[in-house]
Amino acid sequence: MALRSSFPSRADSNAAGGPAAEPVPVTVIGAGVAGAWQALLFAKAGHAVTLHERGDASLLQSTGYHAGGMLAPWCEGEDSEPVITRLGARSLDLWRRELPDTPFHGSLVVAHPRDRADFDRLARLTEGFERIDAAGIAELEPALDGRFREGLFFAGEGHVEPRRVLPALHARLEAAGATIRYNSDLSPHDAEGLVIDCRGLAARDTVPDLRGVKGEMAIIETHEVALTRPVRLVHPRWPIYIIPRGDGRFMIGATAIESEDRGVTLRSALELLSAAYAVHPAFGEARILELGANLRPALPDNLPRIAISADRRTISVNGLYRHGFLLAPALAELTVNYVTRGAIDNEVMQCG
Numbered sequence: 001m002a003l004r005s006s007f008p009s010r011a012d013s014n015a016a017g018g019p020a021a022e023p024v025p026v027t028v029i030g031a032g033v034a035g036a037w038q039a040l041l042f043a044k045a046g047h048a049v050t051l052h053e054r055g056d057a058s059l060l061q062s063t064g065y066h067a068g069g070m071l072a073p074w075c076e077g078e079d080s081e082p083v084i085t086r087l088g089a090r091s092l093d094l095w096r097r098e099l100p101d102t103p104f105h106g107s108l109v110v111a112h113p114r115d116r117a118d119f120d121r122l123a124r125l126t127e128g129f130e131r132i133d134a135a136g137i138a139e140l141e142p143a144l145d146g147r148f149r150e151g152l153f154f155a156g157e158g159h160v161e162p163r164r165v166l167p168a169l170h171a172r173l174e175a176a177g178a179t180i181r182y183n184s185d186l187s188p189h190d191a192e193g194l195v196i197d198c199r200g201l202a203a204r205d206t207v208p209d210l211r212g213v214k215g216e217m218a219i220i221e222t223h224e225v226a227l228t229r230p231v232r233l234v235h236p237r238w239p240i241y242i243i244p245r246g247d248g249r250f251m252i253g254a255t256a257i258e259s260e261d262r263g264v265t266l267r268s269a270l271e272l273l274s275a276a277y278a279v280h281p282a283f284g285e286a287r288i289l290e291l292g293a294n295l296r297p298a299l300p301d302n303l304p305r306i307a308i309s310a311d312r313r314t315i316s317v318n319g320l321y322r323h324g325f326l327l328a329p330a331l332a333e334l335t336v337n338y339v340t341r342g343a344i345d346n347e348v349m350q351c352g
């Protein structure tokens with residue numbers, strides 16, 4: 001369906017009768033990864049952007065504070081719809097363009113021989129990898145020499161450290177001319193201009209089918225193991241990943257539990273830490289720096305949604321579930337293209 005956008009604040013139309021390219025003032029609510037990317041790309045498109053965040057600059061209240069930050073469109077193909085891979089692959093280009101220091105060292109998937117069936121299943125369901133043997137694993141990650149016979153290497157994937165990349169994105173969007181207001185709790189009804197609602201789970205008043213999916217994680221520290229890229233362990237009960245954070249720190253994640261409790265259970269902590277130990281016994285001597293949990297904002301189909309209100313005044317970007325860092329750039333590009341050119345992506349956009 002070829003829909004056209006039209007915003008009340010826009011003065012006139014272009015010759016084709018479509019939306020004018022004239023910039024409108026944009027209010028973005030929520031400075032998590034979705035809102036930060038929206039604000040950045042609208043500012044770069046020439047709009048006057050104000051980004052409101054109810055918390056402070058530490059972004060402790062955002063889901064992303066606890067996220068892994070993996071940019072893994074092909075690995076995620078194992079149990080995601082193709083649209084996640086399509087938008088995720090586009091996002092990688094945007095991360096490279098806007099933050100050229102983003103590490104793209106790939107992702108490594110390994111399994112113990114007893115979990116061979118699950119490993120083969122993942123290989124069947126995904127693409128964009130190279131099968132490597134024990135020598136190939138040791139070449140990529142010397143710390144894993146002799147620990148696994150076979151792996152899948154997704155060379156095109158990357159990862160970011162959310163607690164560093166969100167401030168970097170905020171600095172970038174301020175440099176692009178946007179204004180950020182921290183400690184500003186705003187309702188979409190009270191906002192001015194075109195409103196981009198990126199409140200995550202807090203948007204339930206207008207997106208009632210949102211739910212929270214709990215993700216638990218741990219941060220540990222050891223100098224006995226060094227990794228260059230995220231390592232995923234295929235396991236029938238504990239499919240976990242370990243992400244190097246630098247300075248001997250590693251993030252171990254993550255559970256996915258249909259619960260809105262924000263605590264870390266003893267069972268989950270045991271599973272996360274045991275799985276890390278199964279990747280390398282030296283993790284057994286690591287110090288536990290943090291155990292944490294947060295709720296991923298998810299819609300019933302676990303897919304992202306850009307919902308445009310009937311009066312075209314508010315655009316809600318939500319349901320980023322476990323792919324916020326992977327998808328936020330591409331979703332922002334789609335929103336800007338809709339506002340400036342009336343372009344519609346039927347897989348993720350809903351109008352009216």
Ligand SMILES: Cc1cc2nc3c(=O)[nH]c(=O)nc-3n(C[C@H](O)[C@H](O)[C@H](O)COP(=O)(O)OP(=O)(O)OC[C@H]3O[C@@H](n4cnc5c(N)ncnc54)[C@H](O)[C@@H]3O)c2cc1C
Nearest residue numbers: 030032034054063064068069070186200215323324325326
């Ligand atoms: C353990 C874990 C691991 C994860 N790992 C990954 C991963 O490896 N890769 C990946 O891509 N994704 C990952 N995710 C998912 C990712 O974190 C989420 O998809 C993403 O954070 C959602 O972003 P968001 O901006 O929509 O919501 P949020 O991050 O929740 O941001 C919403 C923001 O809006 C603010 N806000 C709310 N209401 C208001 C208001 N009224 N006024 C002003 N501000 C308001 C909040 O304070 C918050 O800062 C993981 C999540 C978890 C929990």
